[in-house]
Amino acid sequence: MGYPGTLLPLQLDGVTFTAGGRTILEGITARIEAGPRTVILGPNGAGKSVLMRVCHGLLAPTAGTVKWNVPDRPGRRRQAMVFQRPVMLRRSAWDNITYALKLAGVARKDRDRRAQAALEQVGLSRLAQSQARVLSVGEQQRLALARAWAMRPEVLFLDEPTAGLDPTATGEVxxxxxAIHDAGTKIVMTTHNLGLAKYCADEILFLNEGRLLEQTPAERFFTQPASAKAHAFLCGELLWH
Incomplete structure (x- = not known):
């Protein structure tokens, strides 16, 4: 499409977000590069999902800046997000994908081809004409991933993508x-699941009480956490903080 340059890196400088008189994010500075899979970890209430929404542009920071390498154009965005509870349109699985592609400005001749490929990639081809809202929770999450993948995003934000899924569905996700990572899309993900983080992460952003305490390679984080809070989290002491 002739985009000038790539979106990444994404630079956050002094990002603060407050709501209802409460500071949810405080002074976060980080640089998210292309390539490595980035997982945002932290105990409940750390601000993980809010940080992801600020990065994606759904929320504006109260203070500080969020800056892509090049501007992301409204209407034809080069980044996508899949939520913990994905929103399904009252349409078939197929139409959920093709309608999203239409809104993104994809030419009609390309929509069906992309939808077919995306459903095949997530193993839902046989359910293409099923109503999306009657699919199982795991199938809906796979459909949400297919819908996002069909957009061919440069960056894909995933908010707790396996929350509430059984082991089989989790394995599919x-x-x-x-596969999305292998295809060249940058993955940025939040999760409470340390097993998923170890499986998926190349780097970790560790949040606690709205502050970024560590941004470090995943292997180092899991073997030699630099902060006492991160060590406590890995030992389970902060999981229900």
């Missing part, structure tokens, strides 16, 4: 995330 693991596989899909890996």
């Amino acid at each position: 693991h596989r899909i995330i890996q």
Whole structure:
């Protein structure tokens, strides 16, 4: 499409977000590069999902800046997000994808081809004409991933993509995330699941009480956490903080 340059890196400088008189994010500075899979970890209430929404542009920071390498154009965005509870349109699985592609400005001749490929990639071809809202929770999450993948995003934000899924469905989502990464899309993900983080992460952003305490390679984080809070989190002491 002739985009000038790539979106990444994404630079956050002093990002603060407050709501209802409460500071949810405080002074976060980080640089998110292309390539490595970035997982945002932290205990409940750390601000993980809010940080992801600020990065994606759904929320504006109260203070500080969020800056892509090049501007992301409204209407034909080069980044996508899949939520913990994906929104399904009252349409078939197929139409959920083709309608999203239409809104994104994809030419009609390309929509069906992309939808077919995306459903095949997530193992839902047989359910293409099923109503999206009657699919199982795991199938809906796979459809949400297919819908996002069909957009061919440069960056894909995933908010707790395996929350509430059984082990089989979780394994399917693991596989899909890996395939999207292998296809060249930058993955940025939040999760409470340390097993998923170890499986998917190349780097970790560790949040606690709205502050970024660590941005470090995943292997180092899991073997030699630099902060006492991160060590406590890995030991389970902060999981329900």
